[in-house]
Amino acid sequence: MSSSSQSIFQPDTDRCIFTICTKSYIGLANALGASLHARGVAADYVIVIVDHNITDVSSPFGRLVPATEICGYDTARWAERAFKYDLVELCTSIKARCFQALFEAGYDKVIYFDPDIIVFDDLHTVFTGLEDHDVVVTPHRLAYDSDMPARGGVFNIGFLAARRSLASDRVLAWWDARLENRSLSDPIRGFFTDQKWLDHLPVLLRDGRLMVSGHPGMNLAPWNFGERTLDRRGEGWVVSLRGHEAEPKPLSFVHFSAFNYRMLAQGLVDPSTAEAVAQVPKFAEISEVLASYLRQGRFLDYSSIPYEFSTFSDGRPILQGHRRIFQRLQERGESLPEPFSTQGLFYLILQRSGLLARKSAGGTEKIRGKELERKIDRAASLLDSVSRLALRMVGYPRFSQLSKLLVRYFHTNNHARLLQYRGEKIDVEYF
Known part of the structure; x- marks a missing residue:
């Protein structure tokens, strides 16, 4: 993996942000890239694509890289991996390996974002956190009065930041070994893709090496709408925890998980936005920001591309x-x-x-x-x-x-x- 990652990447900076998606979601990854560009985030941007040949496409916001290249898989090994995992499992199963490849390529600080995230600031808080910590994560919720089981894990790994160090190298190697065969979406057996494994982070990273962020403006998402408020402040937005008197924090990034991106790109109000507005009244304006970026990223041009690994060669569906x-x-x-x-x-x-x-x-x-x-x-x-x-x-x-x-x-x-x-x-x- 070392030689391939060094040949693929020639870093322009010591910082990199990457996402992983199918070819059909290039438009969504472009939306994330457009938001990074708009906020002046100083980092290279890499979009890892897990299916189809991508020689016919490019992105104005980042570099498209085939998953097989960054992970160092040959055709036979990738076919086995793409068959045993479904779409989400496959994308999450290579996350640790992508971090490793980017560090080997020469980056010192790397952030992973799910492609359905939009950034609203320059990520200064995240990069500053990596000055003193090896890994930065956000919990699904900051309030602790819920009795809902954490089937998806304590931390939401749609966002993960890490700096190159011996400690992070050990964690990534441990994580990658488990994702080889156990990046499963199977809560009844205790698995939730790559995410549940990182419940172990507080044990794996001690002595202040792990930063569990309590910043309410980081990873604002449907699972924590009920505990947070969103308000305008000048040209930007601030987020607070309900019932807490702490000073509101600037909105950093929003996780638009399970929204209907096609409807938003068409200028329609999707059901998830309506549900979000019921909990966070000013969220409609935030959804409009996503819709604008989706159009800028040409989401509709890519969204109808079928997932390459959903059928056998005769067209029968793989269940x-x-x-x-x-x-x-x-x-x-x-x-x-x-x-x-x-x-x-x-x-x-x-x-x-x-x-x-x-x-x-x-x-x-x-x-x-x-x-x-x-x-x-x-x-x-x-x-x-x-x-x-x-x-x-x-x-x-x-x-x-x-x-x-x-x-x-x-x-x-x-x-x-x-x-x-x-x-x-x-x-x-x-x-």
Whole structure:
């Protein structure tokens, strides 16, 4: 990785900001880049693209780099990684490796931002924090009166800043080793992509090496709207914690997670903005800033590009269960080259076992809102009837034991037991 990173990058400064996304999100990454440029942030900007050939595109705000190049993966190894992980898992799985490559290229201070972040200042607070600390992070929430479980982890790693040091090198190596096979979005098993792993940061970085920022203007996002207020001050914005008398802090960056960027780019009000305004009344003006940057970044020109790794070579959709089955077989030492190919062994195993989806499978599209609630209600009603029948047949003690088993058995990680392959049974993975 060292030689490749040095050949890819020729730093213009000791600071770098990077993001990771698909080709379809180049417009979103451009919006982030436009905000960095507008605020005069003194740093190189790198956009790491995980899918498709990118020789036909460029960015006026930063440098586009293929993930395979910055990570040093050959085609076969990248295909395996892109198959076992879904889109979000894949992007997050290379985050530590990108930090390592950028440090090896000669940068001293590196910031990662998710592409759905917009910057509102020059990031002086972040870079100053790296003068005295090896890593800077922000918690999802600063208030501690919530009883909601932190399924996504204590810290939101849509933002992470690090300086080059022996301590950060050790953390990145530890993190990267876990992301090799465990960058999973699987809260029921205790995984949440790259993010949950960094709950360990206070243990890994002691003696003041970690800065957990209490700045309310950093990483303003849907999960903390309820605890913060937003107000105009002169030409800028300030953020306060509700119920706290501390002096408001300047708005530094906003995390527009799960907003409808297409609607915003078209000048429409998306549902997430309406929900945000209900909690933070002045947020409508902030959304307009994002909308302007999306248009500047030509979001609509890229947004319809399909994700390269969502289907087999014949167009059949790859479902989450397929990815988990693939990983279970890999963990057993199976060699499964060319997993996307209809001629590959893995495709043939799924075909023989009746586990392929139809090419027109409607379940591959996300169902949201009221429609999702209705489908869940109908399915739950059916399961209620089946459960009452089982309860009458076996009694509650056995039913309780059975339900504990079924939670695990029906998990996609155990779908590998359905394979008709070599006549071997794969053990139920308990968690």
